[in-house]
Amino acid sequence: MFYTYLRTLVAFLLWIANGNNHYHNQDKIPDQSENYILVSPHRTWWxxxxxxxxxxxxKFIFMAKKELFTNRMLAWWIRMCGAFPINRENPGQEAIKYPVKMLKKSSRSLIMFPSGSRHSTDVKGGVAVIAKMAKVRIVPVVYAGPMTFKGLLSGERVDLNFGNPIDISDIKRLNDEGIEEVARRIQSEFDRADSENATYHNTKKRNPLTYLYRIPLGIVAILIVICTLIFSLIASFVWNPEKHLK
Incomplete structure (x- = not known):
């Protein structure tokens, strides 16, 4: 429930800040009863x-660097959103075992950025291993839009385009050749979806008159955020997010 609330709240904040978002090929998203790995080249914070x-x-789980879990309130917040800590320098088996378990035994899917860092297009083998072990499909999605907070606030158009789900059940072994083939399929869909996104994307910004209602809504949203932060701080002392996920 809190995951849904936070997702709606943050999406509402983005709508106030930008309000020019467009989603394409959502029919390619698997049925809600099916778990999958949603993958994307990480291009912005949002x-x-x-x-x-x-x-x-x-709902999703996602990997987050362990340094983000040092702050009590932030750690509680992102755990409630489905994040689990990963040591980037030494990921260990838990980086594979936990998401595989969740994909198999829960109703949550997994969000991964195969590059591991923004703006990189290198596809790593972690996605392939998790997808193979959990027996789920890989769903690519690409983002086109403002890359800076200034561009977001100015109402630059945002386009999110979903690619064709990728089934890797035909790949028998995840050796170097197998992982390379998975990487090729993912990157091919990224490239195709990016090219398609370019046909949707334009530089048209939102109508400036929308500020007439965005500004008062923004004030309301800030008050809601403050209340949420206070609640999160108090809740971090009394509620265990790991039990919530279970």
């Missing part, structure tokens, strides 16, 4: 929010 909102009501 593209995961658009991804989570476009695929609602499906």
């Amino acid at each position: 593209d995961p929010i658009y991804m989570a909102f476009a695929t609602r009501p499906k």
